[in-house]
Amino acid sequence: MNSPIPPQRIRIVLADDHALVTEGLRSLIDRQPDMQVVHAVNNGDELLAFLAQGIPIDVAVVDVQMPVSGLDALAEIRRRDYPVRVLLLTAFADGESIQAALQYGAEGFALKTESPTQTIEAIRQVAHGRLVFPRTAQRWMSIYRKPAPPGPELSQRELEVLAKLARGLPNAEIAAELVISENTIRFHLKNIYEKLNVTNRTEAVAWYFRSGQGADRS
Amino acid sequence: MNQRQATVADSSELTPSRILSVAEDELSRIVLDIHDGPVQYLFTALTVLTGVQNELTAEKSSPEVLAQLAQVGTLLESSLYEIRFFLGAFRPPEFRRRSLVSIVEGLVIQHEDWARTTVNLATHDVPAEVPLAVKMAIYRVLQEALSNAYRYAGVDQQSVHLWGDAGWIHLEVVDEGRGFVPPDLNAPDEMDRVDHIGLRGMHDRARLLGGQFSLESSPGQGTRIHVAVPAL
Numbered sequence: 450m451n452s453p454i455p456p457q458r459i460r461i462v463l464a465d466d467h468a469l470v471t472e473g474l475r476s477l478i479d480r481q482p483d484m485q486v487v488h489a490v491n492n493g494d495e496l497l498a499f500l501a502q503g504i505p506i507d508v509a510v511v512d513v514q515m516p517v518s519g520l521d522a523l524a525e526i527r528r529r530d531y532p533v534r535v536l537l538l539t540a541f542a543d544g545e546s547i548q549a550a551l552q553y554g555a556e557g558f559a560l561k562t563e564s565p566t567q568t569i570e571a572i573r574q575v576a577h578g579r580l581v582f583p584r585t586a587q588r589w590m591s592i593y594r595k596p597a598p599p600g601p602e603l604s605q606r607e608l609e610v611l612a613k614l615a616r617g618l619p620n621a622e623i624a625a626e627l628v629i630s631e632n633t634i635r636f637h638l639k640n641i642y643e644k645l646n647v648t649n650r651t652e653a654v655a656w657y658f659r660s661g662q663g664a665d666r667s
Numbered sequence: 668m669n670q671r672q673a674t675v676a677d678s679s680e681l682t683p684s685r686i687l688s689v690a691e692d693e694l695s696r697i698v699l700d701i702h703d704g705p706v707q708y709l710f711t712a713l714t715v716l717t718g719v720q721n722e723l724t725a726e727k728s729s730p731e732v733l734a735q736l737a738q739v740g741t742l743l744e745s746s747l748y749e750i751r752f753f754l755g756a757f758r759p760p761e762f763r764r765r766s767l768v769s770i771v772e773g774l775v776i777q778h779e780d781w782a783r784t785t786v787n788l789a790t791h792d793v794p795a796e797v798p799l800a801v802k803m804a805i806y807r808v809l810q811e812a813l814s815n816a817y818r819y820a821g822v823d824q825q826s827v828h829l830w831g832d833a834g835w836i837h838l839e840v841v842d843e844g845r846g847f848v849p850p851d852l853n854a855p856d857e858m859d860r861v862d863h864i865g866l867r868g869m870h871d872r873a874r875l876l877g878g879q880f881s882l883e884s885s886p887g888q889g890t891r892i893h894v895a896v897p898a899l
Contacts, residue, residue: 467707473714480718514702540706542780543755544773545765561706562751564744565714583780 459484459576460505464496464519465512465538470561474510477565484572493517497525506533507576510559510568513539513546523553527648536575538568547586554651557581578619580651603644610637615654683875684800691759691803698758706750713743755781760806767797767836770806771829774813782817785824792831794898801896804872805829805838808880811865812840812892820844820890835878836898843889849882869894 461478463471463486471489478486487506490496494517496509509526511519523535537550540561550558557580559571571581603611606627613623620638624631642648645656720736755777760770768790775786809827816825822844830837850857852870857863866882869892873880878896 467703467711469711470707470714473711473718477714477718480721540702540710540751541754541758542751542777543758543760544775544777544780545760545770547776547780548769548773560751561710562747562754564740565710565717586776 458482459572460487460507461485461572462487462496462499462506462509462533463489464491464493464509464515464522465489466491466515467512470512474565474568477569478572481569484569484576491515493519493522493525496522497529500526500531500533501529508534508536508572510536510538510572513537513541513549520549520553523555527554530648534575534578536568536571536581542583547583550582551586551651551655554649556651558583558586578621578650579617580654581617603641607637607641607644610634611641611653611657614638614650615657684798687800687803687872687875691762694757695759698754701750702754706747706754709743709747709750713740713747716740716743752781756810759803762799762802762806765802766793766795767802767805768793768829770802771809771827774806774809775827778810778813778817782813783823784817786813787824787826788829789827790829793829793836794831797836797898800876801836801898804876804878804896805836805894808869808872808892808894809838809840811869815865816840816842816844816890819847831898834897834899835895838892838894840892841889846884846886846888846890848886849884852880852882 461484463474463478465471465474468491471491475486475489478484487504488499490499492515493511496511500506500509511522513519519537519539523537526533526535534556535554536557536559537546537555538559538561539546542560542562547558557571557575559568559581561568574581609627610623613626618626620631620634624634627634638650638653641653645653647653647656716736716739720733720740723733723736760773762770765773771790772788775788778784779786813825813827816822820842822842824842826839826841828837828839828841850860850863850866852866859867870880873894873896876896878894881893882890883893884890
């Protein structure tokens with residue numbers, strides 16, 4: 450089963466230069482019992498300025514094709530280490546967009562050419578710590594030309610945590626499956642990130658597939 | 668006099684690279700127009716409709732009205748679904764900014780995602796800097812070759828090999844599917860047939876850049892397409 454619904458609503462910021470889209474999404478999201486739109490902005494700069502205020506946000510839903518692109522904003526969000534998960538929203542289901550989402554470390558990827566209910570569900574999944582990507586994204590990680598850096602000595606336990614992370618499980622479920630506490634999972638993740646020289650879950654999972662550890666998965 | 672000079676000057680600039688580049692730029696503009704208009708409107712319409720459906724369901728409204736709204740929703744979703752494939756197929760990747768290998772990888776991912784097939788990709792010795800026209804030609808040839816293999820070969824696996832050698836870029840696309848009797852690539856009458864329009868496109872793109880195109884296939888023996896273009 451999924452994790453229990455958080456005690457408070459999922460706090461969301463919307464970033465899209467199409468005002469119609471943000472209004473529509475805001476109205477649909479605000480009708481969900483477990484989520485609320487805290488703020489909406491028109492471009493990447495406004496998104497960064499808003500996040501800089503430190504208002505707690507769980508998920509940023511970010512259009513890729515807006516002025517100061519969603520990808521540039523995402524890269525800056527990672528550089529500044531803002532504690533927010535990012536769901537990229539795009540109309541382009543092409544390889545370039547999927548590549549970019551993975552490379553820039555988004556937590557998920559939703560399409561404007563699919564039903565908005567899927568966007569809502571993707572927000573929910575990302576808020577619960579899952580990675581939401583098309584099936585082929587995992588395969589791409591495994592063929593990505595950059596070889597995995599050699600030699601990071603991961604312990605058996607760290608590899609187990611990483612394997613479950615690669616399945617898209619949130620911390621709570623990894624903890625439950627390994628019968629250890631969430632704090633311990635966070636401790637393992639911190640060590641894994643340091644050893645792999647990565648900064649987020651997506652990059653760690655990308656390393657996992659590139660290293661061949663996940664080669665048996667489809 | 669002036670007009671004639673202008674014409675001569677213009678035609679001298681119509682190099683193969685320029686023709687390809689203009690065509691891709693035009694496509695890019697059309698795709699962006701569709702993206703910025705119809706896609707945003709349809710997505711928003713569907714968003715608003717979903718909200719209304721949720722409210723009416725909660726209020727236990729008439730089943731007939733709900734069924735009609737569901738039908739509207741299905742029509743909107745179908746429109747978006749069809750546009751999705753158009754956008755994906757025709758949107759040029761960022762040829763100027765990206766490397767040839769990255770562009771080819773992106774196309775492979777996209778094809779796997781749509782066709783639910785596996786493409787075994789191998790790349791080696793591809794120069795970091797490749798002329799724009801070469802990137803465009805390789806991209807469109809690969810797109811056509813993968814699409815053909817998916818539509819006609821009847822297999823769920825293809826192999827793509829991209830490599831550089833002695834100033835040339837080579838692309839090979841192979842499947843072990845049902846194969847066919849290939850037309851004579853040098854016979855204009857055969858190549859003009861509608862069912863060979865894709866092959867002619869691949870052939871012409873390679874030749875436009877001073878390159879070569881070859882096709883090997885026979886019934887039951889799979890298909891191998893090889894393109895080589897100068898990288899300079």
